[in-house]
Amino acid sequence: MEITRRAPIGRPRGFDADEALERAMMVFWQQGYEGASLTDLTSAMGITRKSMYAAFGNKETLFRKALERYTEGPAAYAARALEKPRAREVATAFLAGSVSTTTRPGCPAGCLGVQGSLAAGDSGRAAQDALIAWRDDGRALLRHRFQQAVDEGDLPSGADPELLARYIMTVANGIAVQAVGGASRSELQQVADAALRNWPPV
């Protein structure tokens, strides 16, 4: 069985697909799905329409790939937060990550997972649904993590993991909206601190 990975026949791609995807992610992050035109995207990516279609399919699949990259890049704070040993640290790290990612210098303000997912015309409905599912996934991960904390005695047995997860997600979403409105990192960190002040004691 030949498993040698041979190079594909033909002229190799002349651009770095990862870097192009990174640039596309930034455009979607700032302008949302519908607000980002193909002209915006391809000129930021430094490639032609044809190359974009050959490499990524179409605008919608490009968006989905950009969202994946966002999850593993700027939004990786979420996965890291979930690994903290204590539920309180999970919540604290999640909100702190949300604050720093939505206010990172050199990146668009706000959260790609929230931008442009609220209102949409017909053409953006699929992207809107994808982002709603994305946020639901994040909330489910938090819920499972908090359930685990209850099982371990890390949270009081009366604590409601579903509610706690929704609460944290709500504050994080609000932080993203505030960031687009120009709120500074320190202002939002104060809000995050305030939101955690009523965290259930062990």
Next chain:
Amino acid sequence: MEITRRAPIGRPRGFDADEALERAMMVFWQQGYEGASLTDLTSAMGITRKSMYAAFGNKETLFRKALERYTEGPAAYAARALEKPRAREVATAFLAGSVSTTTRPGCPAGCLGVQGSLAAGDSGRAAQDALIAWRDDGRALLRHRFQQAVDEGDLPSGADPELLARYIMTVANGIAVQAVGGASRSELQQVADAALRNWPPV
């Protein structure tokens, strides 16, 4: 001086401008500024493009008038909340109003002041700025109200009106995002209750 309000010359308008504006508000509420096309708007309003332009100017002024109507209609809970005698009641009523307005049956989920204000292409930037200013206004009103509460001794002297206002606004914005994602009214009211659990005692 003649102040008699005489009827304007010419054929009178054949539709109810208030009702047409109400319908337009609903479309903007659901689809955002850019996501709402003139075809969507005028067909919901039941009038032609020409009539719309004659009555409201253009799409942008129509949006601004719809936003005013929203402020005085569905979002009037904010003004009512500010009149409560105690700061705690202000915060409670503000969040409760936010929950009920973003999940009202027969109306789009979410908040017109948040929808479509996060991401925008070039054509939607003016509307985006208008909505950011709208949210800033709301936050300023809360801040002043909480400052007054501090002055009256209704809040502890160490309380930070700026932070409290931003905190409440952040939670309300997050509630709006959650509502678009399909969260129910009771789920969001629980979140609002949780957010107020750490309100400063008198």
Next chain:
DNA sequence: TTCTTTCTGCACCGATCGGTATCTAAGTTT
């Protein structure tokens, strides 16, 4: 009646949308 204004309805404007087609040139395989 005459004037004025807005009505409805439809065609139309230039611009942009997402997406393709076509060309030549270039690089890597067999």
Next chain:
DNA sequence: AAACTTAGATACCGATCGGTGCAGAAAGAA
């Protein structure tokens, strides 16, 4: 060298965008 694939550039597709122009009818004021 032959086969293959991609790159870049440009022009184009039908559809839709926000916004107008024009026609004729309708209704109130002069």
